[in-house]
Amino acid sequence: METSNRNIRQEIREKLDDEVLRGALGRFAEAYPISRAKAYENVEDFEALREQIKQTKLSTVANIEAVADRFEAEASKRGAKVFRAKDGDALKEYLIKLCEEKGVKRIVKSKSMATEEIHLNRDLEKAGLHVKETDLGEWIIALAGHKPSHMVMPAIHLNRQQVSEYFSKELDKEIPPDIPYMVQVARQTLRTEFLSADMGISGANFGVAETGAIGLFTNEGNGRLTTSLPRIHVVVIGYEKLIPTLKDAIPIMRTLPRNATAQLMTSYMTMISGPTSALVKKDGAWVEEEKELHIILFDNGRLKAAKDEKFKEIYQCVRCASCLNVCPVYTLVGGHVYGHIYAGGIGAILTAFLNSMGDFEKINELCIGCRRCTEVCPGKIQIPDLIEELRARAVKEHGLPFSVKMVFENVLANRKIFHSLLRIASIGQKPFQSGKVIRHLPLFLAGLAKERSLPTIADTPLRDRVAKLTKKMDNPVKRIAFFSGCSTDFVYPEVGESVYKVLQDLNMEVIFPEAQSCCGKPVLGMGDQETTKRMAKKNIEAFEAVNADVILAACPTCTETWHITYAELFKDDPEWSTRAGNLAKKMREFTSFVAEEYEKAGRLNATAGGTKITYHDSCHMKRALGIHAEPRQLLNAAEGYDLVEMKDCDKCCGMAGAFGVKHTDLSMPILKQKLTNIQDTGAEVVAVACPACMMQIHGGLDKLSPEIKVKHVAQIIAEKLKD
Amino acid sequence: MKKICENWKQVIPEGTYGPQYWNEFSTRASAVSAEVFRVKTVAEARGVISELVKSASAKKAVMTQNPYAKAAELTDLFRSLDVEVYTEAPDIRTHCDTADFGISAVEFGIAETGSVCQDATAIEDRLVSTLPPVHIAFFNSNYILPSVQAAVEIISGVFDRGYLSFITGPSRTADIERVLTIGVHGPCRLVIIAVDEDVAGGAQ
Numbered sequence: 028m029e030t031s032n033r034n035i036r037q038e039i040r041e042k043l044d045d046e047v048l049r050g051a052l053g054r055f056a057e058a059y060p061i062s063r064a065k066a067y068e069n070v071e072d073f074e075a076l077r078e079q080i081k082q083t084k085l086s087t088v089a090n091i092e093a094v095a096d097r098f099e100a101e102a103s104k105r106g107a108k109v110f111r112a113k114d115g116d117a118l119k120e121y122l123i124k125l126c127e128e129k130g131v132k133r134i135v136k137s138k139s140m141a142t143e144e145i146h147l148n149r150d151l152e153k154a155g156l157h158v159k160e161t162d163l164g165e166w167i168i169a170l171a172g173h174k175p176s177h178m179v180m181p182a183i184h185l186n187r188q189q190v191s192e193y194f195s196k197e198l199d200k201e202i203p204p205d206i207p208y209m210v211q212v213a214r215q216t217l218r219t220e221f222l223s224a225d226m227g228i229s230g231a232n233f234g235v236a237e238t239g240a241i242g243l244f245t246n247e248g249n250g251r252l253t254t255s256l257p258r259i260h261v262v263v264i265g266y267e268k269l270i271p272t273l274k275d276a277i278p279i280m281r282t283l284p285r286n287a288t289a290q291l292m293t294s295y296m297t298m299i300s301g302p303t304s305a306l307v308k309k310d311g312a313w314v315e316e317e318k319e320l321h322i323i324l325f326d327n328g329r330l331k332a333a334k335d336e337k338f339k340e341i342y343q344c345v346r347c348a349s350c351l352n353v354c355p356v357y358t359l360v361g362g363h364v365y366g367h368i369y370a371g372g373i374g375a376i377l378t379a380f381l382n383s384m385g386d387f388e389k390i391n392e393l394c395i396g397c398r399r400c401t402e403v404c405p406g407k408i409q410i411p412d413l414i415e416e417l418r419a420r421a422v423k424e425h426g427l428p429f430s431v432k433m434v435f436e437n438v439l440a441n442r443k444i445f446h447s448l449l450r451i452a453s454i455g456q457k458p459f460q461s462g463k464v465i466r467h468l469p470l471f472l473a474g475l476a477k478e479r480s481l482p483t484i485a486d487t488p489l490r491d492r493v494a495k496l497t498k499k500m501d502n503p504v505k506r507i508a509f510f511s512g513c514s515t516d517f518v519y520p521e522v523g524e525s526v527y528k529v530l531q532d533l534n535m536e537v538i539f540p541e542a543q544s545c546c547g548k549p550v551l552g553m554g555d556q557e558t559t560k561r562m563a564k565k566n567i568e569a570f571e572a573v574n575a576d577v578i579l580a581a582c583p584t585c586t587e588t589w590h591i592t593y594a595e596l597f598k599d600d601p602e603w604s605t606r607a608g609n610l611a612k613k614m615r616e617f618t619s620f621v622a623e624e625y626e627k628a629g630r631l632n633a634t635a636g637g638t639k640i641t642y643h644d645s646c647h648m649k650r651a652l653g654i655h656a657e658p659r660q661l662l663n664a665a666e667g668y669d670l671v672e673m674k675d676c677d678k679c680c681g682m683a684g685a686f687g688v689k690h691t692d693l694s695m696p697i698l699k700q701k702l703t704n705i706q707d708t709g710a711e712v713v714a715v716a717c718p719a720c721m722m723q724i725h726g727g728l729d730k731l732s733p734e735i736k737v738k739h740v741a742q743i744i745a746e747k748l749k750d
Numbered sequence: 751m752k753k754i755c756e757n758w759k760q761v762i763p764e765g766t767y768g769p770q771y772w773n774e775f776s777t778r779a780s781a782v783s784a785e786v787f788r789v790k791t792v793a794e795a796r797g798v799i800s801e802l803v804k805s806a807s808a809k810k811a812v813m814t815q816n817p818y819a820k821a822a823e824l825t826d827l828f829r830s831l832d833v834e835v836y837t838e839a840p841d842i843r844t845h846c847d848t849a850d851f852g853i854s855a856v857e858f859g860i861a862e863t864g865s866v867c868q869d870a871t872a873i874e875d876r877l878v879s880t881l882p883p884v885h886i887a888f889f890n891s892n893y894i895l896p897s898v899q900a901a902v903e904i905i906s907g908v909f910d911r912g913y914l915s916f917i918t919g920p921s922r923t924a925d926i927e928r929v930l931t932i933g934v935h936g937p938c939r940l941v942i943i944a945v946d947e948d949v950a951g952g953a954q
Contacts, residue, residue: 055928069862105911163934164925182925190926210923210931217935222847238910248880248921248936254913255876273906280898288924291778292863292898294936296916297870298905303913304752304873306843313840315873 042360056358062289076278088342102239105301107320115145131225137253139230161249176362178348227253231264240300267342282405287347343406350400372410395683398650422554442544479726489520503536508575512585514718525745542569546588581617583648622657636667641710644677645717682723751872754912758857771861771894778864782919792822808850816855818888852878858893871912885937891944
């Protein structure tokens with residue numbers, strides 16, 4: 028395993044302090060969703076297109092060798108020379124030898140991420156070759172000596188002044204920071220390069236096995252010049268870009284430009300099958316002759332990924348980078364902190380396979396699991412799940428840091444110890460506590476509470492209150508086992524009280540299995556599958572024992588964990604898999620369950636009211652559970668309230684489990700945006716249906732606008748019920 | 751000139767194309783900064799070209815040998831306007847970098863995206879449409895397909911060898927501060943002249 032001595036926290040702080048970067052990314056994050064939506068206005072069914080891409084890539088990756096053989100055979104039949112390069116060294120050796128044999132001195136390149144992956148230019152230059160990147164952004168970062176900070180817009184981190192400085196230095200004359208002027212300077216400078224190049228190197232967006240054709244999407248025209256003017260054209264294409272037929276390219280053509288740059292089509296979409304002619308100067312005259320076409324099929328970890336049951340999913344990536352554009356973390360810090368050339372969530376995964384696991388382990392925490400990327404990905408890649416899987420593998424291989432492991436194995440996996448510690452904490456926090464939140468923390472912990480108050484541990488946890496709450500029912504309509512989750516149990520027991528009140532009002536019996544403990548998600552999030560399994564088994568046993576009709580949680584993360592994660596966790600263990608599966612069927616989330624019951628009872632009618640209330644969609648509630656209409660129905664039906672929507676209501680609040688505490692620097696700007704959006708609505712109350720979001724927003728509002736109250740949906744509907 | 755398909759008109763099935771897609775095509779193409787002209791006859795097209803030459807003060811043109819150029823007698827027209835014109839591959843290669851206009855024919859339009867589909871297997875087609883600052887593209891206004899899907903279905907029936915492009919507006923970049931800037935390595939202007947009349951020998 029490669030490791031590096033990067034100080035990731037330091038790098039993040041530097042990026043957060045880079046005003047040019049923050050400004051550019053901030054504006055982009057605002058503009059992108061709007062322009063993307065506009066680009067899709069004449070696409071009838073995005074879901075169908077991305078399902079097609081997924082299915083095409085799934086069937087291709089299952090037969091990758093056969094598809095590659097076909098591609099090679101068809102391309103060769105049409106006169107291309109195909110070379111399979113297993114890694115960067117093999118590719119470079121082939122290319123440098125080719126240049127020697129053919130007398131190549133000058134090379135122009137249009138965009139190719141695969142060659143950047145292996146720092147090809149550096150080695151070609153070492154071999155004495157003259158190499159020029161011709162995509163404007165790529166040329167700029169080559170002059171700057173930077174890595175790309177975005178897969179589609181590699182120089183997004185630089186402003187016009189910085190670009191003019193690099194141009195002035197390269198051309199040895201003053202170039203003013205005027206964008207159209209600088210673009211013309213690039214045109215003139217690089218035009219000479221195109222006209223005198225012996226070889227053009229391009230990437231490819233897709234490769235068609237049935238004809239050996241390749242497809243390229245470009246905007247500047249450099250792709251057409253690179254593939255037309257020089258007498259030799261070399262295509263570098265990763266195995267993941269192969270598709271069986273030309274028709275399989277249709278959904279790629281319809282989604283890639285729309286997702287990448289919000290264009291219906293790039294200026295040039297080019298398909299090349301076999302060598303075409305070039306004009307070559309002989310004895311002072313231009314003579315037409317067939318050019319040489321070399322196609323390098325590039326492996327460098329891709330074939331290993333193809334055989335991996337989980338990570339074959341990376342073949343579904345079309346490199347549109349839309350996952351970066353909607354990522355709350357990427358849009359704060361940009362691409363450089365991701366270390367290698369691929370940025371964002373998908374970049375973290377590609378880096379693990381195409382570069383090194385060591386690099387991944389440095390950056391894996393930068394995914395907060397909010398799943399916004401999964402809504403826009405044209406390949407339907409479940410990026411957060413892949414990252415979680417990689418974390419688990421990293422932990423299996425290298426283990427957790429000793430202190431963390433100690434806590435997980437000895438504290439979290441042991442309910443009694445964990446809960447005792449929480450009770451002690453409730454007393455220990457007293458000197459710092461003011462009301463429901465901790466306003467000041469001693470010394471080294473102070474950073475945590477700078478812009479956000481931390482919640483206090485309740486004096487009396489929910490589990491000690493349930494005896495008093497539980498009503499005697501004569502003929503209950505349902506028997507509900509409540510899984511409270513840690514936050515409701517120990518931080519917001521009043522949410523649990525409201526849940527009891529609402530359910531009992533529906534004439535349902537509520538029971539609280541005493542042996543329940545943390546669902547395990549925070550532990551799994553750190554990659555520790557074994558401890559999570561132990562915790563899951565304890566919970567499963569506790570709930571089997573009570574034999575309820577419904578298991579209910581008022582936390583989307585707990586619900587998801589019971590609903591999906593437990594079954595996956597035990598997929599190789601038939602007994603526990605069945606037991607988890609049986610309980611998963613009974614699992615319900617609070618708001619959707621109550622909305623359904625209210626609907627049946629005719630209690631879901633919208634009412635008017637004077638108090639403005641806004642609703643924050645938790646990432647997991649909306650994108651993992653698909654629940655967003657139901658809490659709004661309940662709020663609309665709540666007397667005395669007037670529901671108003673906030674901007675970006677479903678954007679992450681920045682808590683994301685342990686992330687919010689561990690990466691405070693990143694969490695705070697995300698929270699701030701959320702708070703601003705809440706304030707802008709003029710609402711007096713913000714409703715949530717997730718205790719973790721509640722903690723984050725509560726802590727932030729406490730510092731910024733304590734007059735705005737945060738309430739769980741359960742509390743809002745319970746308010747109006749008689750005791 | 752080499753082509754992917756000798757007669758594109760024959761491979762586009764009746765009923766899959768037509769002028770009913772013109773409005774959408776023209777709106778989408780204009781939205782990406784293409785300059786769109788629709789003319790009834792090649793004689794009218796000569797008028798458009800004359801105006802373009804005058805307004806741009808063009809002095810030199812490179813042009814493929816295509817049916818529209820022949821039917822509209824564009825070589826003569828350019829000469830009468832004092833514009834040098836080159837139509838042979840070696841000459842095009844010599845002059846494409848300094849020419850003001852590049853003129854070619856394309857096969858059909860795509861309404862969904864405002865693109866034109868160019869069979870660019872011949873090197874001349876690529877040189878005239880990429881290097882000069884203005885590319886003028888002729889096609890028959892009837893040959894508009896509704897969608898990318900329809901276009902690729904037709905292409906996949908004939909595309910065995912060669913070079914094919916969808917051209918959608920002029921060359922562009924947003925690589926500096928995401929500011930859209932037209933005209934990077936390719937043309938700064940894409941002028942589309944769609945001709946209603948069927949040009950004899952216009953089987954592209």
